[in-house]
Amino acid sequence: MGKKASDKTSLYTEEELLEMVRLWVPPERVPGRVRIKDTSDFFQVDYDDVVVLGGVPYLVRNNEREGRFGIEDQQKFWVKRAIDLKTGRIKILKWTFWETFTGRIGSLVFECVRSPLKEARILNIVRGRPDFMQGETFMDAAGNPLRIMDFIHGKSLEDITLTLGASHEDYFFNHYPGLLSEFITAVEAIAFLHAHGEKHGDLRRDHLLKDNATGRYRWIDFDYNYRHRANKFSYDMFGLGNILIYITGRGDVTTHNLSHNAPDTLSGLDSDDLNIVFNYRVANLRKVYPYIPEPLNRVLLHFSAGASVYYLNTAELLADLKEAFSILK
Amino acid sequence: MNIEANSGARDKHLLIAIDDTQDSKRAILYVGEFLGGFPGFKITLLSIVQEPEEDFFRSEQERVSWINDKKKEMSGLLDKYRQVLIQSGFQEDKVDVKLCIGDAKSLSDMILSFQCDIGCCTVVVGRHHKSKTEEFLFGSISSQLIHEAKNCAVWVVE
Missing domain, CATH: 1.10.510.10 (Transferase(Phosphotransferase) domain 1)
Known part of the structure; x- marks a missing residue:
């Protein structure tokens, strides 16, 4: 699965991180301070926080949203947009959110799951292909797979x-x-x-x-x-x-x-x-x-x-x- | 009809694929009633436990435990159906059971692959009464067997 341990948060000082942030963020958006957050709980990671994965610091932006079938867009708290502070590229960070639920179509009922393992497996299989999103999997501080995806600029x-x-x-x-x-x-x-x-x-x-x-x-x-x-x-x-x-x-x-x-x-x-x-x-x-x-x-x-x-x-x-x-x- | 066993002839070999539904029970009872007591037939009862993907379990231990429970359940069912066939008149040494674990793209492929391996002439399944939508979304073993079987007959028991 290409798992790599997440780095210790002490790799960067706050001043070093702020310097990197200034490279990629407009002056009015540069926060007064940045805090390096532990990656084990996505609920604890907020806008303007930094998480370090595989030696790379990421400045966290907003949670992603998804709408479907006329339902208002729902925030996905475990999926956050972020800036790779080394390259300035936008990434999507996807924490582990293991969820089982029952799919229903009419009277038909079937078991479904949201599995980080599955996505991590497929990211490995499709690496380098132009017809699938690309990304890598790291282990978060709690030992769960956290996926870092390339952000795709484009329409559906x-x-x-x-x-x-x-x-x-x-x-x-x-x-x-x-x-x-x-x-x-x-x-x-x-x-x-x-x-x-x-x-x-x-x-x-x-x-x-x-x-x-x-x-x-x-x-x-x-x-x-x-x-x-x-x-x-x-x-x-x-x-x-x-x-x-x-x-x-x-x-x-x-x-x-x-x-x-x-x-x-x-x-x-x-x-x-x-x-x-x-x-x-x-x-x-x-x-x-x-x-x-x-x-x-x-x-x-x-x-x-x-x-x-x-x-x-x-x-x-x-x-x-x-x-x-x-x-x- | 001459029902004397011909010692020189090979038994006609039937494969009955079962699961834990009443549809499979119907197939067993049908074969028992239809062929029980006649010599020259051999039955293999097959149960396939679909190997679940790791995604549905929180740990490998949970997955292994699920598989073991399922194997135990289906083993018990195979033994029970074997006894039903013996009581219907099949000789004990003419009824085998086989339990498989696998993750093929379709169950019918696994059944036909097994049929090919043991060289049986007929595959028997009970028909699941599914809605069109269910058959469309999740497939139908009996429909796929009918379309894909080669060099064997397929009995779909209503």
Whole structure:
């Protein structure tokens, strides 16, 4: 796992640290004093504190936030933005927050966990790859894995999709082929992960960021895991399908929206046309946008309520996606 | 139908994959009722304990303890089902049990790999009655067996 012991806090004097802070922080933001904090408890580490890991001092900034499904952004106290005081680079520090919880989709209940060990394992597997976030794992003062991630400057696939094209038709013919090509590359990255026996665990459109530095998408946040059953990767396949439907529809095409904007189209849909899990989202998008070619729509239908066959692995999905893409080009 | 044992013929070998559900019990009872008392058949009862990832446990000790508990539970079940088949008319030396621990990408792959290793001609499973959503999200052993099995028959017991 590349574990390294965290350093003693006495490596730097307060004056040395303040000098380093002045290099990277605007004068009005330089604190009067900095305190080196023990890394064992993330609740004790606040804004303007310094933590030292692997010999490197990090000036802690704000807690990260995450919003989803319309829920207001929630602070993640165990995830803090920080400045590497040696290089000035922004990093994300992720403390151990081991959490088990029950996932629920309708009446379906499944065991989930947020595991620092899993993320640390995957960081090792994907080291140097342009399609995954990068980072290193150190042990905090309590002996738990603390991950230091490179901050990715860039927008999520979710946000990018919504900004492209003047209309869906314009988007589909002028922007979508490029986006689909990038998505195929992102699916290949997940295939790499699966080939190493690891699930991503939380494949979402906001967990795919386009890195401004490379112009390529990177998957982020691999610390979720779910207790799989008959097929280890089918929940990841569900995530990939949702993203594919999202980018193909240029956002979620919902029955609610159609009832307002295109009631005739809505009346032409039946329950089989909807997403197999989120049955307010349309999966059979060709019924809404008839210029979507059949081969591409057939891929989408694997994620619809009417499907009788599902993709069991990324290889099956990639084969169909590449065929559909060849027609779009 | 001639039900005399033919000493020169090899037994037809069935693999019954079981878990701790009533669906597996149905499969056992079906095979017992259908073939019990007929000579020329051999059964291997297989239980696969999915090796849980370390992520779900706070310590390796907790993980090992979980596996041991599960092995004990499934061992007991295998013995119980073996007795059911013997009481149905199978000879004692014609019913084997096998307990596997593993972390394959799918349970059906592990079953088929085992089927291939022991060279049995038929795989039997009880059908889990899942919703479409559940089958989509977590997979279905019986569906995957039907699609992926080669050189053997698959019985899915309703």
